[in-house]
Amino acid sequence: MELSRNENKPVWVYIIFRKNHCSGHEKMTVNISFDGPVFWNRQVAYIYCCSCHFDEHEAPLMAILEKFEQRVERVCLVDKPVDYPFLPDTLFSYMARKMPKLQFIYLRELDLEKINRGTVVELANHKNLKKVIVHFCRNYEVLEDFRNLPQLLVVKGDIVGLKAMLGDFDFPPPSSTGSSNGTDSSGPSSIRTSSSPVPVSNRS
Structure with a gap:
């Protein structure tokens, strides 16, 4: 897998949390998109x-983010429904x-209790x-304290134009069986690369 610091393309990162009723939920899976018609101008990490199992996933997650950190433009963290406050302030x-x-x-259906001032x-x-x-x-009050975060936008309903702003992240988790590039999916995490992990419709 070519996770290079020297690439010039901006990176969008989508971190999607699966629940324990999902098959293979205990494994961390990464899809990296490098090319394809919708990715010519950026790389996307799902x-x-x-x-x-976030205590187990945190270290490999941070290792991946560190490889992209100089190029990341957008980060989406998505859960459903709201769970306990497992995301650390760090x-x-x-x-x-x-x-x-x-x-x-972009933060959706997360308990943000651990974020500090x-x-x-x-x-x-x-x-x-x-x-x-x-x-x-839930528990995002610290973000609103004293209006210290002018970039904050709190949304309690649907967002018009959300996909245009953030891209397409509402898709089912990948199968937990198998992976590409010889990565063993029986371990705690599996990584695969692809040219287009989401359906693309070409309209004339």
Whole structure:
């Protein structure tokens, strides 16, 4: 897999949390898209984790993010339904400090209780961050304290134009069996690369 720091393409990262009723939920799966008609101008990483196994997934997740950190423009973290507060403050602080080109953070159906005020200030001072979208989340009050985060957008209903803004992330998790490039899917994580992990319709 070619996860290169030297690539010039911007990177969009989608982190989707699966539930324990899903087959293979305990495994971390990564799909990296490098080419194809909808990816000519960017690379897209789809990372499937499990909230109940996040302690195991956190280290490999951070290792992947570190390879892309200088090029990441958008990060989407999506869960359904809202679970317990498993995401640590360090993840959000890392995005604020280590992703200089980050423009959008989208958070859906997450419990954000662990985010602290210092991290909110770091996000507010990020030079390129345009929006932090909080969608159907819980315990996000720290983001609203003293209006310290001007980029914040709290949404409790549907967002018009969401896909145009963030891309297509509403698709079912991949099969937990098999992977490409010789990666053993029987381990704690599996990684596959593809040219187009989501359906593409070409309209004339």
